[in-house]
Amino acid sequence: MSLDRYRRLAALLKNKTEDGSLSWSLAGDQSVLQSNISGYTLQLSESDGDRGSIYTVDIFNKDGDIIDSFNDEDIDKDDLYAQNFYGMMRETFHAAKRKASGADRALDEILKSLDEMFPF
Numbered sequence: 441m442s443l444d445r446y447r448r449l450a451a452l453l454k455n456k457t458e459d460g461s462l463s464w465s466l467a468g469d470q471s472v473l474q475s476n477i478s479g480y481t482l483q484l485s486e487s488d489g490d491r492g493s494i495y496t497v498d499i500f501n502k503d504g505d506i507i508d509s510f511n512d513e514d515i516d517k518d519d520l521y522a523q524n525f526y527g528m529m530r531e532t533f534h535a536a537k538r539k540a541s542g543a544d545r546a547l548d549e550i551l552k553s554l555d556e557m558f559p560f
Contacts, residue, residue, distance in 0.1 A: 443517070446510040449497070450525055453484070454532040457539070464536035473536045480507075486533050489513075495529035 456462035464484075467474040472485045481500040486493050496511040512526040538544050 443515055446497075446515045447525065450512075450515060450528055450532070453482070453497070454528050454535075457532050457535045460539075462536075464540040466537075466540045470537070470541075473533065473540050475536075484529075484533055484536060493530065495526070495533050497529075 453462065457464065462475055462477075464473045464475050466472070467483055471487065472483055474481055474483045476482075479502055481504075483496075483498045483500070485496050485498070487496065488494070494511050494513060496509060498506050499508040501507045512529045515525045
C-alpha cells in the first residue's frame, strides 16, 4: 500500500472532476460512480461508517476484478501535511455525482430558459 500514491490519486481525481476533464457515470445506485481511465475502471462510492460517510475508490482491471482499493480513512492516517482527505473525497464524490446525473446541465438549461423568459 502506498499512501502517497493514493493521496495523489485522490487529489488528481478531485482536480480532473472539477475541471471537467474526467467524466463519471452512475454505476447501479446513487452511491456508486465510475470512470474509465487507461483501460481500468475506477469506482468512487459513498457508504455509511461509524462516524459518518466513508468514501472509497476501487480500481478494477480489464477483467472486472478489484485490484486495489482505498478510502478516505486509509489516506487520512499519518498525514504529515494535515490535508482533509475526507473533505476532498466527499467533494469529488458530490461533484462527480452532479455531473453523472446531469444535475449541472439541467440547472444550466433551467437558468438559461428563465433568463430568456424573464430578463433581469
